Amino acid sequence: MCLGIPTKIVKINGSIAEVEIGGIRRKVSLDLIEEAQVGNYVILHAGFAIAKFDEEEAEETLRLLEEIGI
């Protein structure tokens, strides 16, 4: 039930964003997140963006993973 996938915002119209998941576009509500912009990655859940995806933190986690894993 709590599936969430990082998706990129491609268009914003008021509180509705258009996102792209694997080539498919769909509309989601931005009512639950602050200051989303076109190009941001967000986590989606049941028609809402529930979190902004922090690309810098993602890179940092990947760097740590490489440190432990290799």
Add this chain to the structure above:
Amino acid sequence: MRYLDEFQNPKIAQGLIKAIEGLVDRKIVLMEVCGTHTVAIFKHGLRRLFPTSLKLLSGPGCPVCVTPTQNIDAAIWLSKQKEVVLTTFGDMMRVPGATGSLEKQRAEGADIRVVYSVLDALELAKTNPAKKVVFLGVGFETTSPSIASAIYTANHEVINNFWVYVCHKLVPPAMRALLESGEARIDGFICPGHVSTIIGSLPYEFIAGEFGVPCVISGFEPLDILQSVYMLLNQIKEKRAEVQVQYSRCVKPEGNEKALSKFNEVFEPADSNWRGIGVIPGSGLRIRQEYSRYDASLHFEVPTHQVTEEKSGCICGEILRGIATPLVCPLFGKACTPEEPVGACMVSSEGTCAAYYKDGGIIE
């Protein structure tokens, strides 16, 4: 796909497994609280890669599984009321109550519709003013802010034919109940990632502080889960108990303040009954007085349905409390399968029994 493939790198996974092996020198039991983690762990075969003395236990984090029969029966009752269109997430359709399931009720003629989002239910209400649209609100903190947002919007736009039957639950009070019962040995928690995007890491602090049990909030890709296990094992080895965030690309310590503000505007905590566990104080939600006109249980005066016992032999309750695995259930894979489920843990794709069944039912 960007930011998915990088977290599935097999070479790094092998390195992490080696590092994990080096940290396990005795029996260690970790609980993954969230059903989506359970599914990810089975999907990627992670249990098979761990040393035998490292056990993973599935927790009560499948919302469908912990919704008691009384809520299912109330939803069925609601669907029988005049002009009512009952809307629900798809995974609630087959959950057995005492008087059948929503799927069976729909087959008998009730207007029950599966929606992807509560916004679809709100739209249905707008376009069908003569109908009474009721949404079955099931889910943890990941889901409830979106329901709060829909109620807020309905109030703002004066939509008068929309109600929510609230069955929402909160994760941290359930974790407290598990620890206070002392029934299951838990050396560390893999905490839910998406619930935590909303609530942040602070609500878990009592687990480390009061109970001395380490917590790591984890993402859902295989490297996320392996790194979280590695972080938990390090805490255990160093005799530390802290709340750490592995899923830092989505979770902030303070959570999602905008979502929390909408959530707190519409809902307040209430005692709640968990299937197989019982009533846990402050572990559920109810709609605040200011928005009570959207509360289906008040508007339709839903009668109190009795909680019914699980069917004879079903041990979903013990499984949800982490004191039994599906493999000791006499019904598992025989009388109870995903096609013909007896207990809720076999109905939901995130249920522990369904995850074990899909995996072949052989992993202990």
